[in-house]
Amino acid sequence: MFQIVRKQEYAKGTIIRFDINAPKIAKKIKPGQFIILRVNETGERIPMTVADKDEFAGIITIIFQVVGKTTALMRSLKDGDMIRDIVGPLGKPAEVHNIGTVVMIGGGTGVAILYHVAKAFKEAGNFVIGIMGARDKEMLILENEMRAICDELIVTTDDGSYGQRGFVTEPLEKYLEERYDIKLVYAIGPIVMMKNVCKLTKKYNKPTMVSLNPVMIDGTGMCGGCRVKVDNKTQFCCVDGPDFDGHLVDFDELEKRNSMYLKDEKTSLLFSIR
8 A cells, every 4th residue: 555645736726736754755756667556456556757766765646637537536536545556667767868968848747757757867977958748828837846856938829818829849949059069858748849859850860869659558577468560560558668768669650559549538538526
């Protein structure tokens, strides 16, 4: 059993943050890795990338958006409540080196994953440029935390309610045009965002890593549910990723696979509210 030490709500309760007491996981988990949790004995297993950790306090942080029955159930939990099972760390950690100037791009709740990785790149001595985007101001998360670790930070919103109006690709292209010292672009967020980032960086011949989030079940490579096509080869996100070379990912296939259960997720959420 794992206790929720602190709960925070963002975006009118549609995005939730849990700080969870998990000392063994906090000691071992690295940026880019994830956990799989089960809320109760009858619950489904769902993957969650860890947004941060406090190794000394034994705390891990997850941030998630309410999209289906399980995340709606998680939203109902309070400080002090228990989560039945958490397994981790899973997946390969992000490859972090001192390489110079890196551009870290996050969209929506992908910023939660981006923060942990961006912090590691900063601690490794890199010059970190952050670009974070959301649909509107209410959906922005971790802005202050990102400002604290980034040498430069650009915020965009689709509707222009905060920061620059538009998509993350617009400031990215400006940086790619003006700075020739960019060594790496790292992106995490909606599939369409990562796809468009990779199209742009390929044009400028800039190495680009993406953190993928396909449908996942067991997290150990046994079920094959999280398979993705990378360089025309089948890879399993849970054991081969979640980070991959974005220029080699088949985003069209990934988008089709991830959309297979959207209707079911919405239906399960509807019935969980009733």
